[in-house]
Amino acid sequence: xxxxxxxxxxxxxxxxANAFPFHGAPRPDAASAAAAIAAGMWSGPDTAAFWVxxxxxxRVGTLRLDDLADPTVMPDLRLGEEFxxxxxxxxxxxxxxxxxxxxxxxxxxxxxxxxxxxVAMRCAFARCGWVQEAHYRxxxxxxxxxxxxxxAPSILRRDVRGPAVVLTGLLVCxxxxxxxxxxxxxxxHVAATRAEPGCDRFEVEPDADGRTWHVAERFVDEVFFxxxxxxxxxxxxxxxxxxxxxxxxxxxxxxxDVVARAWAAEERLLRPEVRRDPAAVGALLAADFAKxxxxxxxxxxxxIIASLAAAExxxxxxxxxxxxxxxxxxxxxxxxxxxxxxxRLSRRSALWRCDPDPRCVWHQGTPVP
Numbered sequence: 258x259x260x261x262x263x264x265x266x267x268x269x270x271x272x273x274a275n276a277f278p279f280h281g282a283p284r285p286d287a288a289s290a291a292a293a294i295a296a297g298m299w300s301g302p303d304t305a306a307f308w309v310x311x312x313x314x315x316r317v318g319t320l321r322l323d324d325l326a327d328p329t330v331m332p333d334l335r336l337g338e339e340f341x342x343x344x345x346x347x348x349x350x351x352x353x354x355x356x357x358x359x360x361x362x363x364x365x366x367x368x369x370x371x372x373x374x375x376v377a378m379r380c381a382f383a384r385c386g387w388v389q390e391a392h393y394r395x396x397x398x399x400x401x402x403x404x405x406x407x408x409a410p411s412i413l414r415r416d417v418r419g420p421a422v423v424l425t426g427l428l429v430c431x432x433x434x435x436x437x438x439x440x441x442x443x444x445x446h447v448a449a450t451r452a453e454p455g456c457d458r459f460e461v462e463p464d465a466d467g468r469t470w471h472v473a474e475r476f477v478d479e480v481f482f483x484x485x486x487x488x489x490x491x492x493x494x495x496x497x498x499x500x501x502x503x504x505x506x507x508x509x510x511x512x513x514d515v516v517a518r519a520w521a522a523e524e525r526l527l528r529p530e531v532r533r534d535p536a537a538v539g540a541l542l543a544a545d546f547a548k549x550x551x552x553x554x555x556x557x558x559x560x561i562i563a564s565l566a567a568a569e570x571x572x573x574x575x576x577x578x579x580x581x582x583x584x585x586x587x588x589x590x591x592x593x594x595x596x597x598x599x600x601r602l603s604r605r606s607a608l609w610r611c612d613p614d615p616r617c618v619w620h621q622g623t624p625v626p
Contacts, residue, residue: 258319260299260306268294268306271319275338279375283400302326309336309349317345320353329366329411330357334378346381354385358414359480362454368411372397382410384540386614388521416518421457422482423475426505428461428498430468435501439470446494450474453488455481472505479509515611516582519590522615523607527575527596532565543616551603551622574599588612595625 258264272290277283285293293299299306303326309318318336332353336345357364369387371378374397382389387410396407430436443461450459458475476482489495522541531537539562546558556564579595585608592607601624608619 258299258306258308260294261297264308265291265294268299268319271316271337272335275335277335278400279372279378279397280335281398309334309345311340311345314340318349320349322353322357325361325364328363329368330361330364332367332369342377346378347384350381350385350387354412362481365414366411367413368409370396370407370409372399373406373408379408379410380534380536380540383537384614385412386416387412388416421475421477421509422479423508424482424505425473425508426471426503427464428470428472429502429504431502433468435498436468438497439501442494442497443470446489446492449492449494450485450489453481453485456485515584515588516590518611519592519607519609519615520580520582522609522617523592524577526617527577532568535562535566538562538565541615541617543610543618546617546619548620549622551624589618590615596622 258268260268269287269290272285272293273287277285282289297304299321303324305322305325307320308316309320311317316337317340318334320335321333323331323333332350334346334349334353354367357367367387368390369378369382371382373379373392379389389408389410391409393407393409395404397405399405428439430439447459447461450456455477456474457477458473460471460473462471463469464471474485476485525531526538526541531541539558542558542562544558546561548556548561550556576597577594578597579593581593583591585591588611590609590611592605592609594605596603596605603622603624605623606619606621607617609615610618
């Protein structure tokens with residue numbers, strides 16, 4: 258939005274027409290909203306503001322990204338009162354995260370803050386794979402009351418990054434004229450590519466025949482690879498070598514932290530405070546989830562969520578031993594381990610789909626005498 262220009266009046270109208278109970282100024286009037294806009298809160302070199310537009314309901318809220326010049330960026334999401342409780346926060350967070358890490362290559366961390374009693378927003382963060390990193394006592398102001406604690410969840414670029422893109426193959430010249438073209442333009446092309454954000458590796462080595470080059474490149478994800486392809490095609494190198502044969506193979510590699518993310522989700526699924534929260538459990542289970550329990554009973558997703566919510570709370574003394582995790586497909590991780598919980602012992606296996614947020618597809622437990 259053009260917060261200080263063409264969208265100013267609409268923004269003042271939105272802010273003054275809604276209450277935002279978990280913000281420092283829960284009921285801004287038109288004058289205070291205008292003052293905030295004039296002070297640069299909604300625009301400037303380090304801030305980007307957006308209308309959130311639903312395909313059916315139209316404008317439903319605003320999103321502001323602050324500290325865009327820093328590696329850590331902060332979001333401020335405000336939904337109109339009539340659109341709350343409709344499950345919009347999670348898809349907005351996912352869209353905002355994708356936008357941030359696509360458009361701002363230097364951004365490494367997306368950190369939110371909300372008051373501890375903002376349960377809906379905390380569940381939205383959890384559904385999107387954000388990790389709570391801090392708990393600030395008396396950090397959340399309460400209008401007309403004592404302050405409450407605030408929490409700070411975050412998500413990192415590497416948490417949402419897609420598979421790395423690996424290209425290998427040959428650049429094959431038909432004659433000496435083409436080979437001379439490659440030699441003339443290659444040094445500048447290599448230097449420019451290695452300087453691109455997201456380039457992990459770029460090697461172009463000549464073969465002994467003098468007309469063939471071995472190419473090996475790796476980019477951290479599809480976004481950076483596509484940007485490289487576009488830049489290279491538009492460069493002097495791309496124009497000069499457009500007619501030279503490429504024998505390339507492009508593969509998508511498994512993210513290096515995919516097993517670690519699956520383990521983190523598995524451990525979270527075992528915690529009592531998560532198991533008692535249907536929204537938190539639901540955020541960790543795939544739509545097609547199924548489980549075979551230690552008794553041999555098969556559970557559906559809805560059955561297991563209801564069962565965990567109704568269970569009597571107990572002390573958390575679970576311990577995971579003999580861990581093994583392996584990637585069985587580009588987005589599937591199989592975890593096996595020995596679970597010690599009180600005087601009970603069981604072997605567990607879990608299949609997690611990471612695309613990119615970990616979602617458990619299958620779980621099975623077998624008692625150990």
